[in-house]
Amino acid sequence: MLTDILTILFVGGLLCWLIPGWSRWIATLAVGLDLVLAISRWWPSAHTAMTGKWIVEEQYAWMPSMGASIHLAVDGFSLLMIVLTLLIGLLGVWISWHDQAIAEKRGFFHFHLLWLIGGITGVFMAMDLLLFYFFWELMLIPMFFLISIWGGEQRKKASIKFFLFTQLSGLFMLIAILALYILHGQQTGQYSFDYAVLLGTSLSPSLAGWLLAGFLLAFLVKLPAFPFHSWLPDAYTQSPIAGAALLAGLMSKTAAYGMLRFALPLFPQAVHAFAPWMIALGVIGILYGAKLAYAQTDLKRLIAFSSFSHMGFIVLGIFSLQELAYDGVILEMVAHAISISGLFFLVGMLRQRIQQTNLDAMGGFWEYMPRMGGIAMVFVLASLGLPGLGNFIAEFLILAGAYQAHVGWTVLASLGLIAGMIYSLVILQKVFHGKTRQALPGADIKPLEFLVMACLVVVIFWLGFFPQRVVQAVDPVVKQLKQISLQELPAQQAHQVFAQSSISTNI
Amino acid sequence: MDVMHFLWLVPAFPLAGFLLLALLGLRLPARAIAWIGTVSIGLAALVTLWIGLDFLQQPPAAGHYRQVLWTWFNINGFAPAIALYLDPLSLVYIFVITFVSFFIHLYSTAFMRGDEGYPRFFAYMNLFVFSMVTLVLADNLLLLYLGWEGVGLCSFLLIGFWYRDEANGYAARKAFIVTRIGDTAFIIGLFLLVKQFHTLDIQDILSQAPQVWAIGAAGAFWVSLLLLGGAVGKSAQLPLQTWLPDAMAGPTPVSALIHAATMVTAGVYLIARMHVLYSLSPTMQLVVAIIGVLTLLIAGFSALAQRDLKRILAYSTISQIGYMFLALGVGAWTAAVFHFMIHAFFKALLFLGAGAVIMAMEEEHDIFKMGGLRKKMPITFWTFLAGSAALAAVPIITAGFYSKDLILFDALASTQGSTWLWLGGFIGAFITVLYTFRMVFVTFYGEQKKVIAHDPERETAMMIPLMVLGVLSIIGGWIELPHAWAHFTPFSHFLESCLPATQLKAGVESWELWLQLLTAIMVIVGIYWSWLAYVKRPALAYQLKQTAWGRALYPFFYKGWMFDQLYDTLLVKPVVWLSRIDRHDFIDYIYEGFGQLNIGINKVFSRTQNGYLRWYLLCVVGGVLIIFSLILFV
Numbered sequence A: 001m002l003t004d005i006l007t008i009l010f011v012g013g014l015l016c017w018l019i020p021g022w023s024r025w026i027a028t029l030a031v032g033l034d035l036v037l038a039i040s041r042w043w044p045s046a047h048t049a050m051t052g053k054w055i056v057e058e059q060y061a062w063m064p065s066m067g068a069s070i071h072l073a074v075d076g077f078s079l080l081m082i083v084l085t086l087l088i089g090l091l092g093v094w095i096s097w098h099d100q101a102i103a104e105k106r107g108f109f110h111f112h113l114l115w116l117i118g119g120i121t122g123v124f125m126a127m128d129l130l131l132f133y134f135f136w137e138l139m140l141i142p143m144f145f146l147i148s149i150w151g152g153e154q155r156k157k158a159s160i161k162f163f164l165f166t167q168l169s170g171l172f173m174l175i176a177i178l179a180l181y182i183l184h185g186q187q188t189g190q191y192s193f194d195y196a197v198l199l200g201t202s203l204s205p206s207l208a209g210w211l212l213a214g215f216l217l218a219f220l221v222k223l224p225a226f227p228f229h230s231w232l233p234d235a236y237t238q239s240p241i242a243g244a245a246l247l248a249g250l251m252s253k254t255a256a257y258g259m260l261r262f263a264l265p266l267f268p269q270a271v272h273a274f275a276p277w278m279i280a281l282g283v284i285g286i287l288y289g290a291k292l293a294y295a296q297t298d299l300k301r302l303i304a305f306s307s308f309s310h311m312g313f314i315v316l317g318i319f320s321l322q323e324l325a326y327d328g329v330i331l332e333m334v335a336h337a338i339s340i341s342g343l344f345f346l347v348g349m350l351r352q353r354i355q356q357t358n359l360d361a362m363g364g365f366w367e368y369m370p371r372m373g374g375i376a377m378v379f380v381l382a383s384l385g386l387p388g389l390g391n392f393i394a395e396f397l398i399l400a401g402a403y404q405a406h407v408g409w410t411v412l413a414s415l416g417l418i419a420g421m422i423y424s425l426v427i428l429q430k431v432f433h434g435k436t437r438q439a440l441p442g443a444d445i446k447p448l449e450f451l452v453m454a455c456l457v458v459v460i461f462w463l464g465f466f467p468q469r470v471v472q473a474v475d476p477v478v479k480q481l482k483q484i485s486l487q488e489l490p491a492q493q494a495h496q497v498f499a500q501s502s503i504s505t506n507i
Numbered sequence B: 001m002d003v004m005h006f007l008w009l010v011p012a013f014p015l016a017g018f019l020l021l022a023l024l025g026l027r028l029p030a031r032a033i034a035w036i037g038t039v040s041i042g043l044a045a046l047v048t049l050w051i052g053l054d055f056l057q058q059p060p061a062a063g064h065y066r067q068v069l070w071t072w073f074n075i076n077g078f079a080p081a082i083a084l085y086l087d088p089l090s091l092v093y094i095f096v097i098t099f100v101s102f103f104i105h106l107y108s109t110a111f112m113r114g115d116e117g118y119p120r121f122f123a124y125m126n127l128f129v130f131s132m133v134t135l136v137l138a139d140n141l142l143l144l145y146l147g148w149e150g151v152g153l154c155s156f157l158l159i160g161f162w163y164r165d166e167a168n169g170y171a172a173r174k175a176f177i178v179t180r181i182g183d184t185a186f187i188i189g190l191f192l193l194v195k196q197f198h199t200l201d202i203q204d205i206l207s208q209a210p211q212v213w214a215i216g217a218a219g220a221f222w223v224s225l226l227l228l229g230g231a232v233g234k235s236a237q238l239p240l241q242t243w244l245p246d247a248m249a250g251p252t253p254v255s256a257l258i259h260a261a262t263m264v265t266a267g268v269y270l271i272a273r274m275h276v277l278y279s280l281s282p283t284m285q286l287v288v289a290i291i292g293v294l295t296l297l298i299a300g301f302s303a304l305a306q307r308d309l310k311r312i313l314a315y316s317t318i319s320q321i322g323y324m325f326l327a328l329g330v331g332a333w334t335a336a337v338f339h340f341m342i343h344a345f346f347k348a349l350l351f352l353g354a355g356a357v358i359m360a361m362e363e364e365h366d367i368f369k370m371g372g373l374r375k376k377m378p379i380t381f382w383t384f385l386a387g388s389a390a391l392a393a394v395p396i397i398t399a400g401f402y403s404k405d406l407i408l409f410d411a412l413a414s415t416q417g418s419t420w421l422w423l424g425g426f427i428g429a430f431i432t433v434l435y436t437f438r439m440v441f442v443t444f445y446g447e448q449k450k451v452i453a454h455d456p457e458r459e460t461a462m463m464i465p466l467m468v469l470g471v472l473s474i475i476g477g478w479i480e481l482p483h484a485w486a487h488f489t490p491f492s493h494f495l496e497s498c499l500p501a502t503q504l505k506a507g508v509e510s511w512e513l514w515l516q517l518l519t520a521i522m523v524i525v526g527i528y529w530s531w532l533a534y535v536k537r538p539a540l541a542y543q544l545k546q547t548a549w550g551r552a553l554y555p556f557f558y559k560g561w562m563f564d565q566l567y568d569t570l571l572v573k574p575v576v577w578l579s580r581i582d583r584h585d586f587i588d589y590i591y592e593g594f595g596q597l598n599i600g601i602n603k604v605f606s607r608t609q610n611g612y613l614r615w616y617l618l619c620v621v622g623g624v625l626i627i628f629s630l631i632l633f634v
Helices: A001-020 A020-045 A076-093 A106-125 A129-150 A155-188 A205-222 A232-238 A241-266 A267-297 A299-319 A324-356 A370-384 A389-403 A408-431 A449-466 A468-473 A473-484 A491-506 B003-026 B028-058 B089-111 B117-136 B141-159 B168-198 B202-212 B218-234 B243-249 B251-259 B262-274 B275-280 B281-305 B309-329 B334-359 B378-392 B398-415 B417-444 B460-479 B488-494 B510-538 B536-544 B548-558 B563-580 B586-608 B613-633
Strands: A056-063 A068-074 B066-072 B081-086
Touching: A001 A020, A001 A056, A001 A106, A001 B028, A020 A106, A020 A468, A056 A076, A056 B243, A068 A129, A076 A106, A076 A241, A076 A324, A076 A449, A076 A468, A076 A473, A076 B586, A106 A129, A106 A241, A106 A449, A129 A155, A129 A241, A129 B563, A155 A232, A205 A241, A205 A267, A205 A324, A232 A241, A232 A299, A232 B028, A241 A299, A241 A324, A241 A473, A267 A299, A267 A408, A267 A473, A267 B417, A267 B563, A267 B613, A299 A324, A299 A408, A324 A370, A324 A389, A324 A449, A370 A389, A370 A408, A370 A449, A370 B003, A389 A408, A389 A449, A389 B081, A389 B168, A389 B563, A408 B117, A408 B168, A449 B117, A449 B536, A468 A473, B003 B066, B003 B081, B028 B089, B081 B089, B081 B117, B081 B141, B081 B168, B089 B117, B089 B262, B089 B281, B089 B334, B089 B460, B089 B488, B117 B141, B117 B251, B117 B262, B141 B168, B141 B202, B141 B218, B141 B251, B141 B262, B141 B548, B168 B202, B168 B243, B202 B275, B218 B262, B218 B275, B218 B281, B243 B251, B243 B309, B243 B563, B251 B262, B251 B334, B251 B613, B262 B275, B262 B309, B275 B281, B275 B563, B281 B309, B281 B548, B309 B334, B309 B417, B309 B613, B334 B378, B334 B488, B378 B398, B378 B417, B378 B460, B378 B510, B398 B417, B398 B460, B417 B510, B510 B536, B536 B548
Parallel strands: none
Antiparallel strands: A056 A068, B066 B081
């Protein structure tokens, strides 16, 4: 089933390229089919406790001599991220249905889009570190082309900057993966890239620290966290709308996923040593990102920086090493993906109507687009953390969890709630309120656009009022991560605890 | 059949109204919108009445009723629920909220007629009632916070209702952000509670707190301080009071409902609800009382200098909530709730009356440009007078007298009370009389300065609420008579199952009658002075303003003690400055610089590849020389 999902995407992508006239329909069909497949397997995990560690697991030979295999496996957490990827991907196809910016080479566009979705989906499935790295790099290439071919005016610079940052940081992860592979092989004689095999590797603290640093560098750049965010405003603002939504909504989440799935379980002791520094980076990111967002005069840049600010919450949550915060982080991954996509889609719709994204050209749009204004309000409110919407529960749990261990940092991070409100209100008030800048009769939301936005609105409310479904689905993962936060254990012992918990969930 | 099972309908009706209006409002005719908006609240009020009567006749065995709708989430036992909790305190609140809201909605059907945002107005108003009811009925603090932020949102949306004017947008933003500062303190308080108790269930916290914390414990101190932060933000108390006067930018029914009768008293509700924590921290409780007294004085003096009818009422609201805080601070919990209820009646009435006056005066807000309306608008005048009398606490005949008098007595006689607190409240009460009757005399007496364009007295939908609330402002106080006269106190008796009775010092009962006499004289003197200065000899007020003191103090009071200017200099300007500098993000310059450096190095090196043999030879020879010198001499 997992290989089917990937195959449908990659083959669908090729078909889009070959039959450009039908590319929108092919893309819809491929992503839609996958979405149905993924939801049908995820939904049960949200209602009943899982019986095994994985919901679906598949393994095929790849390079047996090297100990690398095509090992794909998903649990409630990774399947949730896959559902999310496919959902945003599908809505991305729909929102750019009539987009003039991609009217040229449309088939080629959908080819890249589907391969991008496939790459991201693969990252969430791979349980072999080499395969994980393969997918990690695979997402990069279609994204690069999406920006450099269909991007805005500065697309060239933006795409190169994006490529350099992510490629370079990815290399450090590759080095760390290889080092871990060799070290484990030397110790046990078993050379393997398999996640389950490498979990038990015992490392000296300094070595573990260096390896963790390699992984974290890749993840922190992709997220991005302070001070590795420099590529973000350019890449986000220059990508086409569907690309921006996938970039901000899902690719950033692959980094958070990587930390939770790989970095923390592989190097639990080193994580404790790194945690205080990471928390500092997270909190600085929250506040600095909010400050930058407020200072922007371009709507797309403002939203890009707001996304950066919210990623700070994810870093803070992960490295506070608390159960509540882990749940919060996963909820934030979902909720933020939805809300940021909503905001980028909104920018896309506005851009189609007024041909620019400068805030000074906007104002008083409520008069001509009351429905779009109402929908925009939902995402603005999600962004500022209004209770009842998914982001609130997520941020509340992150902060409540972090507070258990780090009172001072949490209080500072909470100031981000005020700052978040200040820049979020700018979106609503500068675009929809104030004096009418230009007459836009008949500019209100179209049926297809409405369908896309309505899907996102429903999900964001569902997350706000029924987060228990997600909490239930990711419960085994959170329980495992909780073991890592057991302080003051010697390295070996912590590994044992972790291995045991993996076993116990297997039974 | 247990009536209590229908409790969920109280928030559900307004929510349904909101959803209908939000989804279909743009297509519905105005009449249907008015019906949906008003009837949804009316049904909620009827359900409340039904449940309330049942609660009075057959109180639940435990003294409260809890209805769990669903579990919000459950993480290792930390499981806040979407659950409603009805006890006498929340019953009084939802009763006041639904009924006052119903009348204000009814009034709005006529007041807002013809406005292009008619469906939007009723949608927001219904959402507000839903949020407010949720806030009050929440059985845990997280759900309470949901309602808390929800009312804040509606307040923001309705202050900025006429969105084309950027001044309204500014006022709306200011209200939302200033209260958010308090809310952030509040939510940090929640984190602390989660850490300490691993729950946010209000009753669990209240029952566990005394076991965990001794009186004066640091934990209780911090929690009550942080929750107080939320309360002063929402209730516009010192030091976060600055947003409320600007909030008058919204339509007048909004001011009546949100910024007078209900939302701004949420802080009072929060402290009353969490009273155990404040009892555990006497320091914080004293702080509550001091904040109350300072706020009521500062706001009272500010009201004295305002010219805008709605701003007078806004400052008056801040001041009256100050009384409620004073009551909370001296442990007179029921007195605070009593004053909340009476205040909701008369302040909603005053705002609605003011709305009628402003409508008649074609959006004129300055009371000195009105005048002489007594004869032209008799219903408005008499009901406004009833509300004003209640605000000024005219003895015996008005409800405001009973509620305010109780607070003043407790401020002195409670074990936590003191002469200073009483004196502050007493002076404040005198100021209240002065500004209230200044407002009445200037608006309704003297010469008529402007003709009435659109007579609101023809609008039945507007006059009925005025009359109903006018009657309540008079008779509402009879459910709690002073001890000095009679032992008839059903209101505090009803609340006693959830709020402890006020602890009085020994042998103070006999003071009450004397204090009442003093208050009565003070009120009469105040009315006489106002009459003297604004009706009999208007020159007197002018002369007073022209004295050295008058000229110094009048602008100071007019600007609300310059708090806006202070915060602007201390906070707003630095923040804006900070965001202006480094707009581009200095981190980016570092990376860009690194990129430029590489390009530069590339340029330097590519210039060495110039194709001249002599240059290459020179480089080789030079290199050899350097290497040899290094080997030989270093």
